[in-house]
Amino acid sequence: AGISPFLDPGPRTRPNSLALAHVSRDSIQPVYLQDASGTVDGYAEGAVINTRFGSFPHSTLLDKPWGSQIRASIVDTGSRGRKRKLDSSADGEASNNGAGSPTSEVTTTKDLRTAPSGFIHILPPTPEIWTTSLPHRTQVVYTPDYSYILHRIRARPGMKIIEAGAGSGSFTHASARAVYNGSPKHAHDAKGKVFSFEFNQDRYQKMRKEIEDHRLEGIVDITHRDVYKDGFLVHGESPEAECVFLDLPAPWKALPHLSRRKPTPSELSTGELDTLNTTESGWKSPLRADRTAHICTFSPCIEQVTKTIDVMRRLGWMEIEMVEVAHRRIIVSRERVGLNLPPGERGMNQTAANVEEAVGKLKEIEGRFKKFHGQTHDADANMDEDDDDETANHNKHSNGNGNGKSKGTSLKNGTDDSLSVKPWMAGRLAHRTDPELKTHTSYLVFAVLPQEWTEAQEMAAFEMWPCGK
Ligand code: SAM
Structure with missing residues (x-):
């Protein structure tokens, strides 16, 4: 609990x-x-x-x-x-x-x-670390995409989000945190909610278990459902959502269920209308009536995008825009000297064993260097202890940042003419793009559906203005 x-x-x-x-x-x-x-x-x-x-x-x-x-x-x-x-x-x-x-x-x-x-x-x-470590059951949405998506669909504490399909739950965790309103103490009573839908039985079961294990039941409500066929009502009631995220192979097939009223034959073809098995009077929208709804669909192919936008237009969605998040990470590192590592294993890709070997060699060089110059004192009394850390699993500090060992030494114009310069501080600074950065590159389509605007509201608004009287 x-x-x-x-x-x-x-x-x-x-x-x-x-x-x-x-x-x-x-x-x-x-x-x-x-x-x-x-x-x-x-x-x-x-x-x-x-x-x-x-x-x-x-x-x-x-x-x-x-x-x-x-x-x-x-x-x-x-x-x-x-x-x-x-x-x-x-x-x-x-x-x-x-x-x-x-x-x-x-x-x-x-x-x-x-x-x-x-x-x-x-x-x-955290959702970010979970995304990098979760058991993959499907392609997932990565942090660069979901942080932007959550911002654009205006997911805030207390809001309600519809999400389909749940897949591996990467987006689910990020959206749960986004809508969590911080109080009261137990998530069960929290107002913000994620209504998640998944039609694959196995993935649905795993998601349910995960939500329970992560104590997110009060915030994430998962339903086993084919949303193309059966839409987004939960136990026959509207989730009253303000935000929607669709990571589905055919988002356009789910869109008709997100309308504020039953779509008409002038908006959708007979085939498209077939799945909507409710009458016009019995129609319940899963969206909150008095708020503008914000949607994002996530599709890897441009053909999916064009089909989605076509249906969005016909159903009254506005401000339609497509975005692709192209995220790059630039790695800055110092090219190491005295290491006989094959080129492919230099820099960030060095294995722990390589680093261990490399640090050993460098210590040996440093020892010879000091002996030659008659140096007796060690500027870094605790260097040995730190080096133990280096030789363990934290190769990134030893080869990536290049800043962990500066300890008062300086490198003059990239040369090692100073006696206090550690051998591993020498070498040219280089930068490159991280080839291993994981982003599921997809096209993001954003749109808004204006709030419901009845004739009564029109009149009320009209009467509020002095010129209307
Ligand atoms: N966004 C998820 C994440 O970040 O982990 C990944 C979603 S995965 C790419 C797409 C999911 O949609 C799959 O798990 C699939 O089973 C589900 N799906 C496909 N068609 C569906 C439908 N008609 N109704 C509900 N879920 C569906």
């Missing part, structure tokens, strides 16, 4: 709650932290995250301030004189911490002892 960790993670990690283990730049693993009581035979280190940088019993991850660095454990369970029991179902490989946490395992003492030592950071769940 309690509020979703996506909405309010609190200051520290908690048992039975989702956390994201940041293993390396390319690896973030979702994990439901378990306390000792939830583990096999009550052994404190029963549930363990195993990574190539070492093993991390959940007991070492609990009650830590978010963002903490956690060192890998060397656990001596043998000294208890009892042999650790393995999960019999999968010979020690089965996850014992629930869905969505594929990396937590019951492990053997031997595994822990032989694991290389490194560290991870334990991060609070």
Whole structure:
């Protein structure tokens, strides 16, 4: 119970709650932290995250301030004189911490002892990190797109959003946070809401479970539905939505259901009208009547865009505009000297092993350099400790930023003529575009449907103006 960790993670990690283990730049693993009581035979280190940088019993991850660095454990369970029991179902490989946490395992003492030592950071769940670590069931909407979409469809605290299809839930999590109004304390009573629709049975079930596990039930309402056929009412009632996001193969087939009144034969062809099985008098719009509705459709092909816009026009949607978000990340790095790495493995792509080897070489060069110049003191007393960090999983600091080790040294015009210059500070600054940046490039079509405007409202507005009298 309690509020979703996506909405309010609190200051520290908690048992039975989702956390994201940041293993390396390319690896973030979702994990439901378990306390000792939830583990096999009550052994404190029963549930363990195993990574190539070492093993991390959940007991070492609990009650830590978010963002903490956690060192890998060397656990001596043998000294208890009892042999650790393995999960019999999968010979020690089965996850014992629930869905969505594929990396937590019951492990053997031997595994822990032989694991290389490194560290991870334990991060609070956010929609952005979830998007990069979630189990993919479909193509997903990535942060550069959904941040822009949520802004354009005016998703704000307290608003109601219709979303279809739910897919892997990437957009769902971002929109849940956008409409959450921060109070009251339990998300169940929150006013803002995401009405999500998915017609694939398996994905629908997984989404339901995820929403429950992430304690988003009060904000996200998921319905198993083919929206082309059956529209967007929930239990026969209108969600009263102000914002709509359609990530569907054929958004134009869902649009007729979003009208304020039943579309007429002058607006839609017979085929298009076929799916609307309500009478005009029985028609309920899923949109809030007294507000302008904002929509975004997300389609990879221009043919889908033209069909969508054609139907939008006929149904009275206005201010139709298409946008493509082209996001690039520029990586600035220093070209390393003295490294015999193949070109493809230089810069940001260096593996931890390469970095370890490289730092070793650099230390050797530095030692020779100092010896040659008769230097006896070490300017960086804690450099060794820091370098241990470098040699573990955090290769990005050692090759990406180029700013983590400056410590009072300076590089004059790119040359290393100063005695205080560290060898790894030498080298030309270079920049390039990150080729691994994940964005699902699609065309975004935005439009608005003006609020309902009855004759009575027209009269009332007319009478408000002095010239109308
Ligand atoms: N936006 C999602 C995300 O960020 O994770 C990804 C959506 S995925 C690309 C499209 C989803 O729409 C699929 O899961 C598919 O099953 C669902 N879908 C397709 N046609 C549908 C329909 N007629 N009604 C409801 N869902 C539908």
